[in-house]
Amino acid sequence: MAADPLADERFGHLPYDEVTVVTTADGLDLYVEIVEPDDGIDLDFGLTSPPEPTLIFVHGFCLDMGTFHFQRTALTHRGAYRMVFYDQPGHGQSSKLRQGEYTLDALGEALKRVIDETVGDGPIVLIGHSMGGMTIMALAELYPQLFTDQIRGVVFISTSAGKLDEVTFGMPDFMARFSRPLVPVITGAGRLTGGMIDALRRASTDLAQALTRRYGFGTEKPSPALVKYVEQMNAHTGTEVVARYLRAIYTHARYPALEALKQTRVLVVSGDQDKLTPPDHSAEICRILPDAEFVPVPGAGHLALLERPNVVNAALTEFLEQVD
Template sequence: MTTTTRRRVGIAGAIVGAASAGVAAAALAKRYAVGRIRLRPDLDANEPFGELGGTEHTLTTSDGKALHVEVDGPHDAPLTIVFCHGYCLNLESWHYQRKDLRDTHRMVLWDQRSHGRSQRGAADDSTIDRLGEDLAEVIERFVPGPCVLVGHSMGGMTIMALADRYPELFGDRIQGVALIATSAGKLAELTLGLPALVSKVVHKVAPTTVSLLGRRGALVDRTRHAGSDIAFLMTRYMGFGDSRNISPTLVDFAESMIRGTPTEVVADFYPALMNHDKLSALHVLDPVPTAIVVGDKDWLTPPDHSKAMAEALPKAQLTEVPDTSHLIQLERPGVVNDALRDLIKRVGQE
């Protein structure tokens, strides 16, 4: 081996060694971070996540998709609360609200198409408007009288799509609305907490990247390992706020719902979320009591989006919760439950 060859081999070895050391350091830091979080007091260690069952039903929609629906609480209650979950979640994301209200209120919870235990829809039908149609059919089938609609994230957009298509339902059949960590539009302009230039690049490449992941969905899903440290950390820091007391069990529960959503579904609904624009439909909600709730650390549907909705709905009550992020109904259930009970009380006074 010549001197030049030995030098090249040495340089290559040094580069590989440095890269390996960097990967090892990153892995060690990741495990250290996860370990520190998991060692904190876990107030929800014994919480029965996913175990609050109701009466199960299947609704076949007008386009032939089977939606999973659960009815809970007193069946003779005069008012029904309909819960619409968010993107990549399922009806179990309303665990604390269901637990708080099930003794006193009739509830309808449903898995939006392609989520949870509902049937997969085609990519062409993965739109917010189609979700609004699904909600109309859920109300028609399972709500015998007046109701309050509660929507988180994409579920809030579903309610807006319903308002856009069926404004006559609001004020009579639908007597109150809660919009939780959601947006009336312009999600494609989010900075995600990144510098403006970086954010612009992310938004430019994101649609192509998500589309590519969708086409390789089955392969990607095989790599989304249960209990992944990376998935745990992403859920912890994107879904929850600054508090150091977030339960590791709660993070695992949220991550399991996200992981349970096929990558193809994530890709199918991404354009619908980015193109969502229902600000002009918000006036339909004005005649009914409306609550808007958002965390001040929400990167995915930031407080400015809730403030824009509140400006369009001057009679709505806006609650901005400090040190809280996107999964607010899980992170701050007491605040959300209080807001819902206050909304229900206002509905009763109308």
């Protein structure tokens, strides 16, 4: 058996310059790590170079800021950008709702609070994976002017603007099993009950598995160390949090919100083997935003940014160099 090339990778242990907590309007504390750029000193003239945009990374469902491990590593080595990473509500080291359900509007408001408290009025590039991309779309719906005045670029990785209730995961039998406990969540108007949460606990086990071995990766034999790392992120997301997010994700529909991005530089990245947010979802984003750049990642699944980091990093670096 070939040795695992990522066996010694320090997943979950990356340096940062500052840790802070941002509190949302609904009282949740968001864990934030900030990486500062190298000093922009011109050795010939002693001048500080113009500030590059701050990069804010927004991770997906059942994951945390560690999803961007390889992008953070590569860009830290370049030393050109200030980077902000945070765990979305209920994920990673951020706090959880005590009652009620999570909504994408609330996630958009949380992102706005992160912007206000870590960047202020400076230029920004937003980078969202999966549900993180949906969070960015919610922000665009709530604050469209930001995408004209402050946000210089947006990167959508393995995400969707809607119709996730139609995704079959390439496996109709699995979807049938998974959908039954979702029905009262997706169609019900009231709050989650204890019985719903109990049913969803069982469904969430299938979901966590779906996000890793079979559905998270496009290759048949991904790195065992990488799979273990993703499983650890999944496991850290409690089943009650999973339950409270499901309606938000499965009823997500923000095609009109993309109109706010028509004057913003956009990069769309998708693994061509993605079964969770299939490539046609990225194609639909590009149809609405015809000036967006599209980069397919051959052989990659939903976790293309971890599975094929060289391809994703090359596209991201080139994109950032083009941002005004």
